[in-house]
Amino acid sequence: MSEQVMLYDEQDHVGVITLNRPEAMNALTFESYRLLEDYVRESKARAIVVTANGRAFCSGDDVKQILGSTAPAPEDFRERAARAGGLTPAADALLNTSIPVIAAVNGPAVGWGMELALMADIRVASERAKFGELFVLRGLCCDAPGLGRLAQLIGRERAAEMLFTGDVIDAQTAKEIGLVSRVVAPEALMETAMGIARKIAGNPPLAVQALKEGLRRTLEPDWRATGRWASEQIHRLRQTEDSKEGVRAFLEKRQPVYTGR
Numbered sequence: 112m113s114e115q116v117m118l119y120d121e122q123d124h125v126g127v128i129t130l131n132r133p134e135a136m137n138a139l140t141f142e143s144y145r146l147l148e149d150y151v152r153e154s155k156a157r158a159i160v161v162t163a164n165g166r167a168f169c170s171g172d173d174v175k176q177i178l179g180s181t182a183p184a185p186e187d188f189r190e191r192a193a194r195a196g197g198l199t200p201a202a203d204a205l206l207n208t209s210i211p212v213i214a215a216v217n218g219p220a221v222g223w224g225m226e227l228a229l230m231a232d233i234r235v236a237s238e239r240a241k242f243g244e245l246f247v248l249r250g251l252c253c254d255a256p257g258l259g260r261l262a263q264l265i266g267r268e269r270a271a272e273m274l275f276t277g278d279v280i281d282a283q284t285a286k287e288i289g290l291v292s293r294v295v296a297p298e299a300l301m302e303t304a305m306g307i308a309r310k311i312a313g314n315p316p317l318a319v320q321a322l323k324e325g326l327r328r329t330l331e332p333d334w335r336a337t338g339r340w341a342s343e344q345i346h347r348l349r350q351t352e353d354s355k356e357g358v359r360a361f362l363e364k365r366q367p368v369y370t371g372r
Contacts, residue, residue: 133165171222
């Protein structure tokens with residue numbers, strides 16, 4: 112590959128993961144998922160910031176490579192999924208890490224891009240950020256974080272509206288409903304996120320890890336069980352005519368026509 116699709120840097124106990132496909136709105140490929148998982152699992156940082164280059168945070172799965180392909184996932188990706196117990200492997204890494212994660216959302220975060228933001232402990236949004244659970248528009252179910260975290264953050268009714276409609280909301284609306292903790296000017300995004308990360312990294316690591324584990328024990332579901340169910344639904348739904356029509360319509364830049372089949 113001429114340029115890495117995801118980058119990692121670590122300084123002063125803060126790791127920064129940067130999605131690096133700006134020309135494709137940071138859509139995720141199998142390589143993106145591999146790197147994201149590896150960076151999280153292998154990090155020795157005391158806090159991690161996840162952000163992206165370009166105008167988008169993440170537009171979700173690469174439609175041509177992942178959603179538009181009938182070929183099976185690469186063998187190593189299937190092996191990673193088996194080890195993750197049903198969760199998307201990168202999601203398993205993020206949901207089970209003991210390291211606090213901050214999402215610095217610089218632009219649109221939709222589909223699995225929104226799932227990525229949801230898996231952070233803290234979300235800081237640029238004024239240019241947008242959020243949307245677009246899975247229903249592709250005839251699919253969302254991944255585990257959209258089921259296990261979204262309603263917890265914004266309430267069941269608002270979560271249901273986002274999930275069932277596929278509507279996209281702006282940064283200010285996201286702050287008003289509790290999806291993000293703060294909204295800042297684009298030029299202040301990384302400074303703000305890094306400031307939070309450095310403050311966390313400056314605290315006693317074992318105490319921070321215990322607090323994160325306490326939140327997980329108190330508030331979170333069995334992620335792997337939820338992930339297995341979501342994976343089964345996604346696999347089933349990908350075989351439907353509606354899901355195939357949603358992908359075709361996206362690639363052909365037209366409105367889809369769903370039939371319930």
